[in-house]
Amino acid sequence: MVNKRIVLTGMGAFTPIGKTVFECWDSAVAGRSGIRRITLLDPSPFSSKIAGEVKDYDPSEYLDRRLVRRTDRFTQLAIIAAREAYGQSGLADSGMDPTRLGTIIGSGIGGIETLERDHRTALERGPDRISPFFCPMMISNMACGRVAIDLNAKGINYATVTACASSGHAIATAVDAIRLGHADAIIAGGTEAPITMMGLGGFCAMKALSTRNDDPQTASRPFDKDRDGFVIAEGAAMVVLEDYEHARERGADIMAEVSACGMTCDAHHITAPAEGAEGCARSMMLAVERAGRTLEDVDYINAHGTSTRLNDPSETEAIKTALGETMAYGIPVSSTKSVTGHLLGAAGAMELIFTALAIKEGIVPPTATLQEPDEECDLDYVQGEAREADLQFALSNSLGFGGHNVTIAVSRV
Amino acid sequence: MSLENRVSEIIVNKLGVKPEEVKPEADFQTDLGADSLDLVELMMDFEDSFGLKITDEEASELRTVGDVIGFLEKKDLEA
Structure with missing residues (x-):
């Protein structure tokens, strides 16, 4: 079952x-x-x-x-x-x-x-x-x-x-x-x-x-x-x-295929992410583990990426914690909120769709509006232009006020 | 505008029915598709439009378009 x-x-x-x-x-x-x-x-x-x-x-x-x-x-x-x-x-x-x-x-x-x-x-x-x-x-x-x-x-x-x-x-x-x-x-x-x-x-x-x-x-x-x-x-x-x-x-x-999901809570602050972004990191690790995959399998992350001062470096840190620095630097991470804005309660579903289509179409949607990355944000954010890529397995993050973290793992069928 | 036409217009707007469906014998629930919440709102609209109060007891007797027209005519006479 x-x-x-x-x-x-x-x-x-x-x-x-x-x-x-x-x-x-x-x-x-x-x-x-x-x-x-x-x-x-x-x-x-x-x-x-x-x-x-x-x-x-x-x-x-x-x-x-x-x-x-x-x-x-x-x-x-x-x-x-x-x-x-x-x-x-x-x-x-x-x-x-x-x-x-x-x-x-x-x-x-x-x-x-x-x-x-x-x-x-x-x-x-x-x-x-x-x-x-x-x-x-x-x-x-x-x-x-x-x-x-x-x-x-x-x-x-x-x-x-x-x-x-x-x-x-x-x-x-x-x-x-x-x-x-x-x-x-x-x-x-x-x-x-x-x-x-x-x-x-x-x-x-x-x-x-x-x-x-x-x-x-x-x-x-x-x-x-x-x-x-x-x-x-x-x-x-x-x-x-x-x-x-x-x-x-x-x-x-x-x-x-929606392979698995990870769900955690920061239990830290009503709006600010936890120290070291540990809640978000755990939700990503849980999603990968429950999908029966390894962290090496992650080909793309559709980030929550809100454009707030606190979220973006924190989520960057979470990705490094979850994947380890070497792998974190090696995969594309993008935020489609750059063009949609923040759909709040609809954001997770929109971004799951983009993640699934990225896998299906072999195209990583860009962080379209990124001009000069923050010093604390040093991953590959697919700046400006979409990119072709063969993706087998990807993650989509959604984080909410209240310290809620959800990661959905999607696989090519 | 006649009382009948004013009543009809409110019903058409509120229930989204066609003007020709709003006959005196039409029952709000069985003929015009209103549910209990629609009826509450409809009575509030009649109250606002005709400047009167409809008690819950009175409202429970107003089942058809004709009931409402008769009720309003009577209220008008009383006033």
Whole structure:
């Protein structure tokens, strides 16, 4: 049972750099940034005035009017990305038993736009004017609830909430759930729609966001000496994970294997990484060990790489600790947040997709905006341009406030 | 705009149904696809639009479009 192989048979993404997986991958490889001046609200009172917004998003192009009114933006984005992933998997046409189809979707925050709107209504007009849809629209598990309704997925279903590691955990626990026999296939991923007064203002207050407002497209600058914070972004990314035997029997197009995951906690500080980045290092080592591989097998790491002062040198140190310096210097490490910005709860799923596509297509996406690496960041970050490479085995890191660390190990099939 | 048309417009906007579906005999739940949460919100919209309060007891009797029109006409007479 626990030796089941789990494979990727569908992918979907709806982000600042594209409205399909293909568009997102194309932008990531080309280094096309999705970061612009904020349009969803007036950015003038905020120190950070830039973000990754889904461009020209009109929900009515995807969802009927009633569903649009009854869903927070984070749920809408999830439904759109999940439809693409599920459609690509071909499961709908293969007689999938709905009770064996699960949904596990993470969001760092949930329906914060709904929370703010109804809170304002309650203050201005009284608590008896709070919408009866307020609770079911706001709660962070509603993305997976709604996706299940939309795709008739009646199996295991829950949300993961671990800040920027949320969708890393969604995927990691989905892999385990299939191994344990809870489902034959699971739609797993993450979604986030944080570009609101409180979402933006909250991260501004932490001094976590880049204020490179005059140059949005290079503001998310992981590992650069002049990096000055992450760039907030919205979007959703979903995958279909499936029992390999189930996928093989129905003749599915298998994109990659998700071999194993490592999950740890720093137990150190609410936002700062642990001394020596030991939690992140352990999660990478655990993922490799559980995949039955050795550290020499690692061909590529898609880093969490947020572009904050603390994360990037710390994650660099973690990679050296995990792989040993010689091997750490010998493999490409890149951060696709350079072009997506930080999708928070959707970041782990988006980056797992990029990691899987890197293996499948033999292309390492670049850290597109890196100009001059920080002294403490001295690995091969695939600066500026994508690179062809024969990859067999790769890791994707997701780290979240709260000290959460997830590493997902992906293999060529 | 007539009372009937105002009521119809609110229902069309809230439930996303076609204007021609909003007949007096149409039941909100069985004909117009509303669930219990839709009904709460619909009553709030009627309250806001017509400037009155609908108690929970009154709301529980308002099952069809015609019920609402009759209720509002009666309220208007009382006022």
